[in-house]
Amino acid sequence: MSLFRKSLASLGIGSARVDTVLPQGVLIPGEPLAVDVQVHGGKVEQQIDNIHLFLCCRYEDEVETSRGDSQHRKEKITQICRLAEWSLPYSFVIGANEERHFEVSLSLPFNTPITIGDSHVWLETHLDMPLAFDAKDKDLLTVRPDPLLDGVFSALELAGLRIRQVECEAAKGFALPFVQEFEFVPVSGPYHGRWRELEVVVYRDESGLQMWFEIDRRQRGFSGMLAGLLGRGELERYCEIPASLHPQQAGERVLAFLDQAT
Known part of the structure; x- marks a missing residue:
């Protein structure tokens, strides 16, 4: 050798x-x-x-x-x-x-x-x-949503919302040191002209989906990180989606929740 x-x-x-x-x-x-x-x-x-x-x-x-x-x-x-x-x-x-x-x-x-x-x-x-x-x-x-989250995203898309930005931001109190945030903008449908944007924080575990929502009707974006608001308990719009729901039902439940919240 x-x-x-x-x-x-x-x-x-x-x-x-x-x-x-x-x-x-x-x-x-x-x-x-x-x-x-x-x-x-x-x-x-x-x-x-x-x-x-x-x-x-x-x-x-x-x-x-x-x-x-x-x-x-x-x-x-x-x-x-x-x-x-x-x-x-x-x-x-x-x-x-x-x-x-x-x-x-x-x-x-x-x-x-x-x-x-x-x-x-x-x-x-x-x-x-x-x-x-x-x-x-x-x-x-390449990582894609699980069926439950995919059902929610499909419902939001059918309601005229499109994903504009996706970020992972630090957050405390979860198994991982961050949460993923999705920013949607209404381009058609019932929310067009009513909202400037919709931001969603998603957390998934075996029991289902936990979702926090922030709706911006102003002419300027949010200040600071949405995950920071979550850590301070300042996000009031919260919805749970049990894992037992069919993906289509999950989407319908989120749309019904958003309609009640606005």
Whole structure:
């Protein structure tokens, strides 16, 4: 075995690499994510201490900053959240040009963000190798609403509302450090001309959907983050959708709630 090749492998040249193959093109929160982790041996035999998989997303947070004076300002920063993770329970040796496969199943949390607008979800795979650069793989994922939330969104769309912006923002009191917010604008239908926009915070668990609504009739947008209002208990329009409801019934219940609220 060439010492020169070993040296190159330690620098990441001709080293083992990892690829993660996802057979599912579209993912649904609350459902399992099956992946095939493929480890390809390099030009020399190498020790693999571990394989780590991280399901990640990003969200916006507000922090107070000081610029050397007595005034404190709030600024938005981007945070990374690990939604789920998995590690191989043993180490192994990968031979030169050898290929090994590992079948892995991750549980997608209910509140994995829907990948619309600026919301992104990805899977990172890290190959942990001693005395060498760790090999990495990153795969962007497509996440769509579960049937219950899809029924709500379909009803809002049929009522003339269109999604304009989607963001994940920091919030306290939930299993994850953020909630996902959806901003709708009425382009036709019964709310056109009555509302400027509708913002919705969605939280999903096994019992169903929890939804908070804020309706803006003004000529300017909301100030601050909607999730911040939620944390201070200032969002009064709250609706629960039990998991037992049919998606169409869920949409009808939300529209009826919004009609009563306005």
